[in-house]
Amino acid sequence: MAFTRATGKHRAPSRLTRAGAKAVGVATLAAGGVIGSLASPALAADTGTAPAATETGLSQLLAIENTLADRIDAQAAAQQHQAEAAEKKAAAKAKAAAKKKAEAAKKKAAEKAAKAKEAAKAKARAAREASARAGRSTARTALGSSYQLPVAGSYVTTGYKSSGSLWSSGSHSGIDFHAASGSSVVAVGAGTVVEAGWGGAYGNNIVLRMTDGTYTQYGHLSSIGVSVGQSVAAGRQIGLSGSTGNSTGPHLHFEARTTPSYGSDMDPVAYLRAHGVNV
Incomplete structure (x- = not known):
């Protein structure tokens, strides 16, 4: 016997139908054969009405599907949180590194500036010291060149350490310059008057403290023109020559000393020559 069917197109099950069938199949597998159980006559008889297999x-x-979706969402959220935390950590680390680098650069710059400042101070200090040395040298040169004979154009008549009965010590403690009575006597160099008056055997005498710390003494003066504490320049007249004290005639007794007192004498000729005076 031949089967006939109505004419027209034969359509495949719709998408909804396929999805329903697939759902029923999955549900059947997931339920472990619940559909078959629900379809048994005994269960149908007990419940009265059996739910549709597709609905269950x-x-x-x-x-x-909802459980899987929740798990996926939770996993995605956790991954997002980890990514954000890693990003924040990396940003914090980069910020800390940048700060450390900036601090190191700042410290290095400060150290460099401090070294430059110290070098500038040292340079300025060296310049000041060099200037001071040059000034002292110039002063010494000027001082040396400004020394002169105590009596202009004079000469030595009695030398240093000459022996004889004229001196209580047995020898001459200075030198004598030829000088007529009343000749001008000047300071051989710049200094300060520390003694001006009667000096016993020296008669009227003057003692000067020179700028280099040494002392010079001028004896047998007929008059004194300065007072103690007065500053005098090289070549400044301090008195007039004479023959006061223990003297055999007009002349100038001149001494160079290390102290203002008698007995500290040194060679006057060598002293004057050391200061540029031609004796």
Whole structure:
């Protein structure tokens, strides 16, 4: 016997139908054969009405899908949180590194500036010291060149350490310059008057403290023209020559000393020559 069917197109099951069938199949597998159990006559008789197999399977499928979706969402959220935390950590680390680098650069710049400042101070100090040395040298040169004979154009008549009965010590403690009575006597160099008056055997005498710390003495003066504490320049007249004290005639007795007192004498000729005076 031949089968006939109505004419027209034969359509495949719709998407909804396929999805329903698939859902029923999945539900059946997931339920371990619940559909078959629900379809048994005994169960149908007990419950009165049996739920549709498609409805039961679809509900279970939806529950499974919801659980999977929740897990996926939770995993995505955790990954996002980890990514954000890693990003924040990297940013903090980069910020800390940048800060450390900036601090190191600042410290290095400060150290460099401090070294430059110290070098500038040292340079300025060296320049000041060099200037001071040059000034002292110039002063010494000027001082040396400004020394002169105590009596202009004179000469030595009695030398240093000459022996004889004229001196209580047995020898001459200075030198004598030829000088007529009343000749001008000047300071051989710049200094300060530390003694001006009667000096016993020296008669009227003057003692000067020179700028280099030595002392000079001028004796047998007929008059004194300065007072103690007065500053005098090289070549400044301090008195007039004479023959006061223990003297055999007009002349100038001149001494160079290390102290203002008698007995500290040194060679006057060598002293004057050391200061540029031609004796």
